[in-house]
Amino acid sequence: MGVEHDHELGVIHAEEMVLNVGPQHPSTHGVLRLKVQTDGEIITKIDPYIGYLHRCFEKHCENVTYEQCIPYIDRCDYIASMNNDFGYAVTVEQLMGIEIPEKVEYIRVIVAELNRIASHLLAIGTIGLDVGAFTPFLYCFRDRERILDLFEMLCGARLLYNYIWVGGVSHDFPVGWVEKTYEFIDYFEPKIHEYNELLTYNKIFIERTADVGILPVDVAISYGVTGPNLRGSGLRWDLRRDDLYSIYDQFEFDIPVGTGAMGSVGDCWDRYYVRVREMEESAKIVRQALDQMPREGDVHATIPRKIRPPKGQIYKRTESPRGDLGFYIISDGSPIPFRIKLRSPAFTAVSCINEIARGWMLSDVMVILGSLDIVLGEIDR
Amino acid sequence: MEFNKIIESINTDFKEGLLPIGEEAPTDHIQVSPEDWGELAGFLRENDSLKFDSLMCLTGIDEGTEEENLGVIYSLHSMIHRHKLEVRITVPKSRPVVPSVEQIWRIADWFEREIYDMFGITFEGHRDLRRILLPEDWEGYPLRKDYIFPESWHGIEVPKMKEGWE
Amino acid sequence: MVDFFLEKFSQISWLTGLPDGILFVLAVILIAIPIFLFLAVNALVVVYAERKISAFMQDRLGPMGQGAGLHAGKWGLLQTVADTVKLISKEDIIPAAVDKKLFISAPFIFFIGSFITFVALPFNQTIVAANFNIGIFYIVAVSSVGVIGIILAGYGSNNKWSLYGAMRSAAQIISYEIPVALSLLTVVMLVGSLQMQEIIKAQDGVIWGFLPHWFVFKNPFTFIAFFILFISGVAEVNRTPFDIPEAESELVAGFHTEYSGLRWAFFFLAEYANVFIVAGVASVVFLGGWQSPIPGFLEGSGWGLVWFLGKAIFLIFTMIWFRWTFPRLRTDQLMVMCWKYFIPIAFINIMGVGLWDLFVS
Numbered sequence: 001m002g003v004e005h006d007h008e009l010g011v012i013h014a015e016e017m018v019l020n021v022g023p024q025h026p027s028t029h030g031v032l033r034l035k036v037q038t039d040g041e042i043i044t045k046i047d048p049y050i051g052y053l054h055r056c057f058e059k060h061c062e063n064v065t066y067e068q069c070i071p072y073i074d075r076c077d078y079i080a081s082m083n084n085d086f087g088y089a090v091t092v093e094q095l096m097g098i099e100i101p102e103k104v105e106y107i108r109v110i111v112a113e114l115n116r117i118a119s120h121l122l123a124i125g126t127i128g129l130d131v132g133a134f135t136p137f138l139y140c141f142r143d144r145e146r147i148l149d150l151f152e153m154l155c156g157a158r159l160l161y162n163y164i165w166v167g168g169v170s171h172d173f174p175v176g177w178v179e180k181t182y183e184f185i186d187y188f189e190p191k192i193h194e195y196n197e198l199l200t201y202n203k204i205f206i207e208r209t210a211d212v213g214i215l216p217v218d219v220a221i222s223y224g225v226t227g228p229n230l231r232g233s234g235l236r237w238d239l240r241r242d243d244l245y246s247i248y249d250q251f252e253f254d255i256p257v258g259t260g261a262m263g264s265v266g267d268c269w270d271r272y273y274v275r276v277r278e279m280e281e282s283a284k285i286v287r288q289a290l291d292q293m294p295r296e297g298d299v300h301a302t303i304p305r306k307i308r309p310p311k312g313q314i315y316k317r318t319e320s321p322r323g324d325l326g327f328y329i330i331s332d333g334s335p336i337p338f339r340i341k342l343r344s345p346a347f348t349a350v351s352c353i354n355e356i357a358r359g360w361m362l363s364d365v366m367v368i369l370g371s372l373d374i375v376l377g378e379i380d381r
Numbered sequence: 382m383e384f385n386k387i388i389e390s391i392n393t394d395f396k397e398g399l400l401p402i403g404e405e406a407p408t409d410h411i412q413v414s415p416e417d418w419g420e421l422a423g424f425l426r427e428n429d430s431l432k433f434d435s436l437m438c439l440t441g442i443d444e445g446t447e448e449e450n451l452g453v454i455y456s457l458h459s460m461i462h463r464h465k466l467e468v469r470i471t472v473p474k475s476r477p478v479v480p481s482v483e484q485i486w487r488i489a490d491w492f493e494r495e496i497y498d499m500f501g502i503t504f505e506g507h508r509d510l511r512r513i514l515l516p517e518d519w520e521g522y523p524l525r526k527d528y529i530f531p532e533s534w535h536g537i538e539v540p541k542m543k544e545g546w547e
Numbered sequence: 548m549v550d551f552f553l554e555k556f557s558q559i560s561w562l563t564g565l566p567d568g569i570l571f572v573l574a575v576i577l578i579a580i581p582i583f584l585f586l587a588v589n590a591l592v593v594v595y596a597e598r599k600i601s602a603f604m605q606d607r608l609g610p611m612g613q614g615a616g617l618h619a620g621k622w623g624l625l626q627t628v629a630d631t632v633k634l635i636s637k638e639d640i641i642p643a644a645v646d647k648k649l650f651i652s653a654p655f656i657f658f659i660g661s662f663i664t665f666v667a668l669p670f671n672q673t674i675v676a677a678n679f680n681i682g683i684f685y686i687v688a689v690s691s692v693g694v695i696g697i698i699l700a701g702y703g704s705n706n707k708w709s710l711y712g713a714m715r716s717a718a719q720i721i722s723y724e725i726p727v728a729l730s731l732l733t734v735v736m737l738v739g740s741l742q743m744q745e746i747i748k749a750q751d752g753v754i755w756g757f758l759p760h761w762f763v764f765k766n767p768f769t770f771i772a773f774f775i776l777f778i779s780g781v782a783e784v785n786r787t788p789f790d791i792p793e794a795e796s797e798l799v800a801g802f803h804t805e806y807s808g809l810r811w812a813f814f815f816l817a818e819y820a821n822v823f824i825v826a827g828v829a830s831v832v833f834l835g836g837w838q839s840p841i842p843g844f845l846e847g848s849g850w851g852l853v854w855f856l857g858k859a860i861f862l863i864f865t866m867i868w869f870r871w872t873f874p875r876l877r878t879d880q881l882m883v884m885c886w887k888y889f890i891p892i893a894f895i896n897i898m899g900v901g902l903w904d905l906f907v908s
Contacts, residue, residue: 041879050513050514058499131874132787133874134601142606204873204875207877208875221434222487235460237460313454315440330442339442347491348488348491352487355487361878361879363791363878
């Protein structure tokens, strides 16, 4: 934008402007750089640049033992770290052929679902923040604090737990934890009505998110998008039901999908609303698990003294709050993994942003990015 | 669909005798050469009874410092038929070239860029193959087993001693 | 007010010797200083109120301080004072690549726009800085001066994001001037004069025996016009739900991204002055200004001041409430709302007011 004068006034060229969103920006949910080409306010191309948070997780895992990998895995998707550990533990257990006791299964489901609620609360709060509604963000964080307090009581950490180990969990429930969790679920279920009143059915919010950033189902499958993003496009696909792992077949819960209630199927409102409904369903699962869980049992019973899987390879995926989290583990018979690959759901979500955000305005890019719910720790590893 | 039926289908409808059958043959994955892969990928996606429309994961491996091969592993899945397939391709370190499938499964665009970044395997036919996680001017392919960590980058030294860390 | 001061000067012996021009300038300065002080105090108080009210709405406490010490006073009352001291003592950073003349003059132009609008607001029966006989027209005209300041800030910052903010803001403010002017026109039609004090005096008396004769109650069309005026006023001052130009989550801070320290404090001051002006104009024109809500009682000169400030404060509270409840509209939705909804409604209002007055009252 210099001070050069163009002396040729014959033809006026309208050039496309290249803007940089990030890497430091209040709205990009982490360090993500989007190189946006715009024609006025309309986007013509978006090129995401990632790698600002790359911490060489896969290389580290090739130098430490299987147990020592778990803190690294926590730090990949730092918002839902229970689900990360869950996926890893389930994969290694299948590779080694370990059967774990029922109590441990229930504990894992309870903490994973509580973490799913916490993660969705953050997603909902930040999409409100992107649109300009500051208050729902603080309400969501207030409720998230209560979940983090529960986790702190359980294992001492608020965000990165190192709790679910291969073959079991690290601690049993302390005295009084189950009662506190019941209290939380009783408190939380009516709160969803509060979020609905304030944000979900607010006319301005609907205008900002309905019909914006539509993701068709075939594009979603080709881009590998899964989780609430795929369910928002209308396909009822959930790994807890369709690719069963752990004891999810013992619980009754619905799988919400986007129906285009406020606009078209697969728009930002649908993805957002799927998350709101999923919180309700997770609360139901936690309640059922607490009711059904056996109170006696040793959580350390089947933790192997030394984790030394037999030579082999396995790929297993589990449902994290962002989609299907896959682990491809190659073992060569030693206690140190040969190769661990983490297939992250948010990686696929960011890759399709060029496809869905083209033709929309700059303000919509933030809303679309918010509705995809990405976390850079997982994308960059 | 069962694994043997998938093998049968590929052997009959795509290319006769492409995959080995019998006692020696692997029971959970198929091994394909890079030359066949380009067309086989299209076939796996389009064929009605197979319909692998989802590439779940793309993993690169380095078979070891003594070995001379790199590998790529495709984990495929069909949303319609609910069956899975694992395809392994091995390429020599001297010429690591694999045909690109980014036009077939769009997620392969970024997955292949990541493998190029980490292993140095070039994907032929990829429209925009550049590094994705590391800076554009990085030298070396980190996830290879014989990777040597650099001493410094753009003037920033990599500290070797851990003094002062306790 | 200038006449008032000039009269007082003629009674002081050692001032009468000075030429008329200097006396005039002296009178103007004596008026300008209290206005500036009022604006500064207004900014302090409204900012504190906004932080506290937003905090209570969001289930938290806001600025707090317990008792003695160098804290922010009890209940954080000294917080804004501390902020002001900090802003004044900050380093004056001018980025190297900006256009210096534009960059430096922009905050002042923006502030001047608010300041000169302020002089026409009547606080009570006698206190009004300049009682123009084209009061309303003057307000509508000079409130647009601020847009120039915004555009200069955005362009002069040499920053694509600031430019975006400035362009959006200019489009928004210019568009929303029209519903504001049309709604004010309905009242001018009923009163027959553009002078602010006349408009307030015309709201004397009662309707239906107990409601004060304010224009908001007089006529269903002026009732609608009040809401159009208020909402367009919120859009004029770039407050949520219309705060696209300073949308934090998109443009970092819009047109004032590159400003810091005292320059930024001027933008801030002017923004809150604008908030007061919108509230003030809406309460003067539709809510009776310094007229008492209980007709016949509490109508002294001091009470007039209380009523005017009370009504303005109520409207400011409503604006704060809006900001923390609603998400923001996208630029094109904002424009659609103005041009496709507000302006036609405003035109219908004018017709309606005229017809109602003709046939019904």
